[in-house]
Amino acid sequence: MIRFLGDVMARLGDPRIGKHLLREEGEVVVDEVMHHWYAFLRPGAEGVLAALLMVTSWFVSVEVAWILLVVAIALLLHAAWGWLAVLRDRFVITNMRVFRVHGVLSQHLATMPLSRILDISVRKPLHGRLLGFGHFCFESAAQEQGLRDIRYVGRPDERDLAIQRVVQRAGLRGPRIPN
Numbered sequence: 001m002i003r004f005l006g007d008v009m010a011r012l013g014d015p016r017i018g019k020h021l022l023r024e025e026g027e028v029v030v031d032e033v034m035h036h037w038y039a040f041l042r043p044g045a046e047g048v049l050a051a052l053l054m055v056t057s058w059f060v061s062v063e064v065a066w067i068l069l070v071v072a073i074a075l076l077l078h079a080a081w082g083w084l085a086v087l088r089d090r091f092v093i094t095n096m097r098v099f100r101v102h103g104v105l106s107q108h109l110a111t112m113p114l115s116r117i118l119d120i121s122v123r124k125p126l127h128g129r130l131l132g133f134g135h136f137c138f139e140s141a142a143q144e145q146g147l148r149d150i151r152y153v154g155r156p157d158e159r160d161l162a163i164q165r166v167v168q169r170a171g172l173r174g175p176r177i178p179n
Helices: 002-013 037-057 062-087 126-131 156-169
Strands: 029-033 090-094 097-102 108-113 117-123 133-140 149-154
Touching: 002 062, 029 149, 029 156, 037 062, 037 126, 037 149, 090 156, 117 156, 126 133, 133 156, 149 156
Parallel strands: none
Antiparallel strands: 029 090, 090 097, 097 108, 117 133, 133 149
8 A cells, every 4th residue: 555655656746857858869867856855844834734733623622623624624735735746846957958847737847958048046045055955046048937946956066067067068168078
């Protein structure tokens, strides 16, 4: 039963990155970035609060218990939705572009070729520095895209260097470096 639940969760959380790759043109994934565990704290806290409300409903009168159960179920559904949204949000670095896939029922894809990346800002708040995450902000020629801000990126310095290496190897900044 536990293995079945694990398989179901893996399928629900998989945005199927491979179907978005241009394999015929030689595109390969350099890094697939899931959110840092910190992004799961809000849905997790909502789930714990929902469980506490359910347990509390056992010790109060029936007139109040049904209200607590309705609120707990609503909160639990909201927490599950938030958890799934964070799990399905992926940022992918390939040898040709960067893209982000996110969404639970409908899927949104935002793509930026490496040649359009003008600047990458990495913001690491104090708690992010302590816990090992940061936020990316991509500057490009067209500012209105779904790839401008990528939040809760684990190991942001390593990921920034990976992007810089891919850009350098593609010959987009300075001389081309052979693979």
